[in-house]
Amino acid sequence: MSFTNIPILDLSLARSSETKPIFLDQLRHALLEVGFLYLKNIGIAQELIDNVVEEGVKFFDLPLEEKTKIQMVNAPSFLGYSPLSAEITAFAIDQREQIDLSTPHPIPSPPTPSITTSSRPISGPPPRTSRTSAPLIAEAIGLPANAFERFFDADQQHKLKVVKYPDLKELGLRPEQQGQGVGPHKDSMLTSYLLQVGEKRGLQAQNLRGEWIDCPPVAGTLVVAIGQGMEALTKGVCMSTTHRVLSPVYGGGPRYSIPFFQGVRGSTRFEELNEVGIGEVKEEIREMRRKVLESVGESRVMWMWEREMVSRNPCGHKGTAGGGEKAKEVFNLKPTSLPSQYLTFIGEAKRSHSNIQSLVYTASQDKFSHAYVDIKQIFLAQIASLLVKRHCISPSHAPIARSSFTN
Structure with a gap:
């Protein structure tokens, strides 16, 4: 019982009392057996998405000296710009260029106006989508819709990246080689919502047999990844899945993605998480998860x-x-x-x-x-x-x- 494809869920089904049970059943399967899913009909205007993509991609066209003014290595917040090859995952260099942003908070000094202009449109829709999804996740595993609400308030700490993955040619690699955009990992926050820009492949999720399953771009969707935070919050009922990104094919041009990472209020202590989770999840749901694990x-x-x-x-x-x-x-x-x-x-x-x-x-x-x-x-x-x-x-x-x- 190990997944071989990534399910596509229609969020519009959750908006009708007649079709919501169908959606929750599909979501339960994705949570317990996959940990990854596509979400379509998310209720965000395409014009706004296009604007986010345009402004996000435009950031990488700025001169290097402009981008390095907000380089993460010089920032006390672990936010800002990271140049190519600045990170290591699974003992290999990640071949990507990126900027890390977060929910508004005081910063020591203002960034340059051009960078502020590029990043401002990125801060709106993903939080709304994540707040919509959290009650549905709770209901799918038999918890009250408001089970996670105590962890969300105006002080929530979200993060967002805009990422550029150069292709093999730009990296100086041969066509037959495999480049690491980012190595195998799990996201640590509650849930992640990834906008894949364009049609270039690279994202893969690993099933419990150790096989890598392609997650190609699907127009009109966000990729949702269950994070270790949600796995911990439900004490293992929801599944956080290892995933990676391969560098784009030789000569195909760069791949862009915009992942949003849902956080909790800044004052949350992890002892609070014991008040929600496996003790309140129905035994039938827990048994479903056990069977998934036993199947491998x-x-x-x-x-x-x-x-x-x-x-x-x-x-x-x-x-x-x-x-x-x-x-x-x-x-x-x-x-x-x-x-x-x-x-x-x-x-x-x-x-x-x-x-x-x-x-x-x-x-x-x-x-x-x-x-x-x-x-x-x-x-x-x-x-x-x-x-x-x-x-x-x-x-x-x-x-x-x-x-x-x-x-």
């Missing part, structure tokens, strides 16, 4: 789990005996066990363009349950992850955190 076999799940953990240690022994037990040992560590000296690497984390936002996974008797910790603990765990990646510190001394915001 216990050995397959453990293999993927071991691969996730061991492959994150550059000095480790990938595939060695006992890796599964080591993975569980690492998962069981709590962020509070981190030495205070890890804080000294905050500066390096910033300079390295690391994405400092994730959820920390913890194994208990139920392999798919999660630990909920406050933001400070999460941040410390991410610094520890950086040490593992860059300084060959054994993962037995530091919890592993996942990167994020990387469509």
